[in-house]
Amino acid sequence: MKAAFVTATGTDIGKTYVTAGIIRALRGQGAQASAIKPVMSGYDPGRPEASDAGILLAAMGKPVTAATVAAISPWRYAAPLSPDMAAAREGRAISLPDILTFCRAAIRAAPGLMLVEGVGGALVPLDASRTVRDWIDSLQLPALLVAGTYLGTISHTLTAAEALLRQGGRIAAIVLSESAHSPVPPEETDASIQKFLPGIALHIIPRHFNHLSFQQLADFLARSCG
Numbered sequence: 449m450k451a452a453f454v455t456a457t458g459t460d461i462g463k464t465y466v467t468a469g470i471i472r473a474l475r476g477q478g479a480q481a482s483a484i485k486p487v488m489s490g491y492d493p494g495r496p497e498a499s500d501a502g503i504l505l506a507a508m509g510k511p512v513t514a515a516t517v518a519a520i521s522p523w524r525y526a527a528p529l530s531p532d533m534a535a536a537r538e539g540r541a542i543s544l545p546d547i548l549t550f551c552r553a554a555i556r557a558a559p560g561l562m563l564v565e566g567v568g569g570a571l572v573p574l575d576a577s578r579t580v581r582d583w584i585d586s587l588q589l590p591a592l593l594v595a596g597t598y599l600g601t602i603s604h605t606l607t608a609a610e611a612l613l614r615q616g617g618r619i620a621a622i623v624l625s626e627s628a629h630s631p632v633p634p635e636e637t638d639a640s641i642q643k644f645l646p647g648i649a650l651h652i653i654p655r656h657f658n659h660l661s662f663q664q665l666a667d668f669l670a671r672s673c674g
């Protein structure tokens with residue numbers, strides 16, 4: 449069993465982009481790789497292909513249908529809000545124990561690397577008392593922390609890393625997915641973060657021509673997540 453949990457410093461940072469890129473890179477080398485997105489808010493059933501689950505299914509080379517989306521993303525909510533709020537609006541609370549059961553079964557059944565994409569950032573609430581971090585810790589999976597390169601990302605990244613490590617969690621790597629607007633080259637942000645988190649691997653995924661960067665990240669994960 450090889451698996452990792454893809455989380456981020458916040459929403460819209462690049463979790464799905466990075467997860468899909470890793471899956472494509474591994475599949476391109478003939479390896480098996482898959483992903484699940486158990487909790488999805490802001491889901492429009494009229495456009496499944498635009499959803500995170502749709503993007504991940506396409507990367508896996510699978511058709512995007514209501515059934516295939518439901519299979520990798522059982523907790524789908526319409527409101528584009530944090531999951532606890534979206535769930536409350538539909539009167540369908542999120543059950544962390546049920547999510548854990550779903551994830552464990554999916555990881556067990558996966559023939560190769562399984563990536564579990566979280567929702568929003570590392571401390572997004574799932575219900576009144578639990579956050580994504582509790583989900584990661586319960587699964588005992590190494591986290592892949594996706595961060596941007598925008599102004600302010602260094603503090604966001606160090607804050608998220610500290611939160612992930614606080615209860616004994618592991619960070620497999622931090623992935624700097626280059627933001628649309630960056631004040632400095634990603635390498636400079638990388639070097640700054642590295643000074644404060646010396647033991648943690650950092651990978652940069654540039655905005656353009658990033659095929660090789662995804663290959664290197666995929667190789668690293670295939671080696672390190674077990």
Ligand SMILES: Nc1ncnc2c1ncn2[C@@H]1O[C@H](COP(=O)(O)OP(=O)(O)OP(=O)(O)O)[C@@H](O)[C@H]1O
Nearest residue numbers: 456459460461462463464465568625626653654655
């Ligand atoms: N390195 C990158 N190069 C090009 N585009 C990127 C990169 N990183 C992120 N993006 C783009 O930024 C947007 C947000 O990324 P993405 O949907 O992966 O974020 P997310 O963290 O999965 O968001 P959510 O919290 O909604 O799940 C997408 O349009 C994605 O294609």
Ligand SMILES: [Mg+2]
Nearest residue numbers: 463464465500
């Ligand atoms: Mg996403």
